[in-house]
Amino acid sequence: MLERLFKLKAHGTDLRTEVIAGFTTFLTMAYIIFVNPSILAETGMDKGAVFVATCLAAAIGCLVMGIVANYPVAQAPGMGLNAFFTYTVVLQMGHSWQVALAAVFISGLCFILLSVLRVREWIINSIPMSLRTGISAGIGLFLALIALQNAGIVVDHPATLVALGDVTAFAPAMAALGFFLTIGLVHRGLKGAVMIAILAVTVIGVVAGDVSYGGVMSAPPSLAPTFMQLDFSGALEVGLVSIVFAFLFVDLFDTAGTLVGVAQRAELLDKDGKLPRLNRALLADSTATSVGALLGTSNTTSYIESVSGVATGGRTGLTAVVVGILFLLALFFAPLAGMVPAYATAGALFYVAILMMSGLVGINWRDLTEAAPVVVVCLLMPLTYSIASGIGLGFIAFCAVKTFAGKGREVPVSIWILAGLFLLKFVFLV
Incomplete structure (x- = not known):
């Protein structure tokens, strides 16, 4: 049955190899079951319910990707998208988490529609590589800022907005230890390095009396507090259009980039460098996003950790x-996930930020018309505390810079359209 379904021999693999690969991928991305509930709980969502939603959304995404698309690509609620959900849509813009979930669900449906109509290729191919790289790096910087704030390393200041916190306090010191431990273990090639670092810092917190021990295993918490709690009436407001678009846009490029990257590493691309069954893979991703929203979590996306x-x-x-x-078995470790403090996940966030910023090395810094919009995106995402604003201002800057430099013809029509829509949004809806 497995041979017929997955064509193991044709891909030069076997059951034992695939199982080991699955365990390896899970260990490298299992940190999300601790980090995602911690981030979304700041919106007022029930942490236990989010934990269950995270595990279920990840499981559904992985199963659909594996069975329908037959790719070794794992899925789970995405980093960056969960931060956008919490810190921009809910905490900054003031929308309820129920409205935010509805926006995620709508973005998932739009993603499905784009995949079915094959519009995805036109959208992705029309966005300059420099802007794609800048968006990823900007999200990385945004995550880094959140990590520093969660750890207490960076704090609010009335004069300078932010300032250095008391780095000798327990939480900042533990966050720093978690980050250093993560980098050290990853460099040594240890599988599950991020999760090990999170658990190690949590154990230290328990021993020091800063974290209350609540057990390791139990029956899964109730999903009821977040299940089907979507507010579509609020999500259909005009002001939420840019939010839905931002969810869709980031998820679209994150998924496409991850799929191509993993497939290239696995030598699964065809002779033209394209990914066979791409639409099936995209449908798996978009379906998981929509189902995940119904369960109670932010966008589900493909994980680059699948490369491991x-x-x-x-x-x-x-x-x-x-x-x-x-991920289904992880449902029974809810007490352990509930004990993990914010400072224990700060190191993981900072590590992910580094990975997302690494693409900046490919930017042509000698061409200011390419480099300047990238810097705009990278800086304004964390400084405005909004991924959507960073994307919009980056598009506007790209069009303006190219025009004033006499290179207006290099700007694709789609970018002019998107920049114009964002400009109208900033003028009339901010």
């Missing part, structure tokens, strides 16, 4: 199916 499983031999969807099963 590919590196150990994973070549088929069976790898993703194994990851999905492990």
Whole structure:
């Protein structure tokens, strides 16, 4: 049955290799079951319910990706998108988390529509590589700022807006330890390095009396506090259009980039460098996003950590199916996830930020018409505390810079349209 479903022999793999690859991928991305509830709980959402929603959304995404698309790509609620959900849509813009969930659900439906109509290729191909890189790096800087704030390393200041906190306090010191430990373990190639660092800092917190021990395993918490709690009446307001677009836009490019990157590492691209069954993979991602919103979590997306499983031999969807099963088993570790303090996940956030910023090395810094919009995106995402604002201002800057430099013809029509829509949004809806 497995041979017929996943074509193991044709991909040069076997059951044992795929299972090992699945375990490897899960260990490298399991930190999300601790980090995602911690971030979304700041909106007022029930942490236990978000934990269950996170595990279920990840499991569903992995199973659909593995069985329908037959790719060794794991899925889970995405970093960056959960931060946008919490810190921009809810805490900054003042929308309820129910409205934010509805916006996520709508973005998932739009993603499905774009995949079915094959509009995705036109959208992705029309966005300059420099802007794609800048968006990823900007989200990374945004995550870094959130990590520093959660740890107490950076605090509010009435004169300078932000300032250095008391780095000798317990929380900042533990956050720094978690970050250093994460980098050290990752550099040594240890599987599950991020999760190990989070758990190590949590254990220290328990021993020091800063964290109350609540057990390790139990029956899963109730999903009721977040299940089907979407507020569509609020999500259909005109002011939420840019929010839905931002969810869709970031998810679209994050997914496309991850799929191509993992497939290239696994040597699954065709002769033209394209990904076979791409629409199936995109449908798996968008379906998981919509289902995840119904359960009570932010956008579900493909994880670049899937490369770790590919590196150990994973070549088929069976790898993703194994990851999905492990996420289901993780449901019984809710007490452990509930004990993890914010400072224990700060190191993981900062580590992810570094990964997302690494693409800046490919920017042509000698061409200011390419570099300047990238800097606009990177700086204004964290400084405005809004991923959507950073994307919009980056598009506007790209059009303006190219025009004043006499290179207006280099701007694709789609970018002019998107920049114009964002400009109208800033003028009339901010």
